[in-house]
Every structure is written in C-alpha cells, then in structure tokens.
Amino acid sequence: QQPVQSPQAVILREGEDAVINCSSSKALYSVHWYRQKHGEAPVFLMILLKGGEQKGHEKISASFNEKKQQSSLYLTASQLSYSGTYFCGTEFHGSSNTGKLIFGQGTTLQVKP
Amino acid sequence: DAGITQSPRHKVTETGTPVTLRCHQTENHRYMYWYRQDPGHGLRLIHYSYGVKDTDKGEVSDGYSVSRSKTEDFLLTLESATSSQTSVYFCAISPYSNQPQHFGDGTRLSIL
Numbered sequence A: 001q002q003p004v005q006s007p008q009a010v011i012l013r014e015g016e017d018a019v020i021n022c023s024s025s026k027a028l029y030s031v032h033w034y035r036q037k038h039g040e041a042p043v044f045l046m047i048l049l050k051g052g053e054q055k056g057h058e059k060i061s062a063s064f065n066e067k068k069q070q071s072s073l074y075l076t077a078s079q080l081s082y083s084g085t086y087f088c089g090t091e092f093h094g095s096s097n098t099g100k101l102i103f104g105q106g107t108t109l110q111v112k113p
Numbered sequence B: 001d002a003g004i005t006q007s008p009r010h011k012v013t014e015t016g017t018p019v020t021l022r023c024h025q026t027e028n029h030r031y032m033y034w035y036r037q038d039p040g041h042g043l044r045l046i047h048y049s050y051g052v053k054d055t056d057k058g059e060v061s062d063g064y065s066v067s068r069s070k071t072e073d074f075l076l077t078l079e080s081a082t083s084s085q086t087s088v089y090f091c092a093i094s095p096y097s098n099q100p101q102h103f104g105d106g107t108r109l110s111i112l
Helices: none
Strands: A004-006 A009-013 A018-023 A028-036 A043-049 A054-057 A060-065 A070-075 A084-092 A107-112 B004-007 B010-013 B019-025 B031-038 B042-051 B054-057 B064-070 B073-078 B087-094 B107-111
Touching: A004 A084, A009 A018, A018 A084, A018 A107, A028 A060, A028 A070, A043 A060, A070 A084, A084 B042, B004 B087, B010 B019, B019 B031, B019 B087, B019 B107, B031 B064, B031 B073, B042 B064, B042 B073, B054 B064, B073 B087
Parallel strands: A009 A107, B010 B107
Antiparallel strands: A004 A018, A018 A070, A028 A043, A028 A084, A054 A060, A060 A070, A084 A107, B004 B019, B019 B073, B031 B042, B031 B087, B042 B054, B064 B073, B087 B107
C-alpha cells in the first residue's frame, strides 16, 4: 500500500528544475506533500484533493492525476533552501475522514551552489 | 508554528521496560497522530486519535498502545520495549481530516 516515490535521490545545481513523482496502487482521495530537513520535523507543503487540481507554493507546485493514481511535485529554479527529503502522504478512498496517511519512502534532494 | 510539544526528546532504555511518550498540543486540534521514522521506511503511522477517547490503529500498531483522556494530550506506550522499536517518534496534529498535519520535533528512542 505504500506509495512509490521516484527518484529516490536527486542532485541539482541552483536554478535547475526537478520533478518528484508519487505513485499508488490504490485509488487515492488526496495527496499531501512534506519536506524534511536533516534532524528536523517534516514540514507541510501542500495538499491535493481528487479532481486533478494543481497547487503552488512559492516556486514549488504539484499536480494530482486521480486516474493514474499519482501525484508529481515540481520544483522550479531550485534554491539551496530546497534541499531535504520530500515525502508524499496518501489518503485512500474509504479512509477519507480519518486523516490516515500512508507515506512514501522519501526522495532526497540536494541543491548545490 | 503549531503549538505541539513532545516529551521526552531523547530516551535510552533497556529491553523489556515500559516506555511512555507524550504529545501535548495547545491548538485544540481534534486529530492527533503518532508516527515512527526509520531509515528507508519513511514515516509510518502507529496510532491516531480523532477525539477524546477515540483512537484507532495505523500501519504498525503491534506492540504499541495509546490513550487520549484530554484533547491536548496523546500518549504512546510501549508496554515492553524491544530493540526493534528503536526509532524516531513523531507526533502530528490537525484540526480536521484532510487538513495539514503539523509535526512535533520528535523523540529519539533507543532501546538497548
């Protein structure tokens, strides 16, 4: 049931773009995205609900394709502060009133000067 | 920042001993969650609560119990700690389901 994130790790130069994918084998109700820096707590980025909407947060945006049961996180013109591990958390149909999230294994992003 | 405090922040204990971790919030949020985080596994839900005295199991609930007697406190208990429960434990809160979850700073638990 755990969603699969790809890639597992990515290294960028400042200003470059990246895409992180999150795929599920089960029908999704919503997808949450979090970023965690080393030794710190995860920090909320955005939520996407079914309907294929796209949301944005600074230069970070995301899409949710309900039919394909996947979400993608887009980081444009990356900054050093974007470094960290990104997690998607998925909520399945049938558990939509519980807030129960199943998280992917994470994607480690390193932005170099 | 959401008012959420975990205690203790670090704990070392021996196999077979009981351990209780506390999550305290000042936001009056209805939902509270306990996760564990291990390398290569991401965050895994242990138990969650959707109200006072209302709790349910998550993915990895075996060996753990929880209690919520007040809105602000959510306790996680390891009745008899095992080395496999060595982990970083995070508490999270949210006002409703499908709302952002705000995480505490975590508790690093080592069981020798």
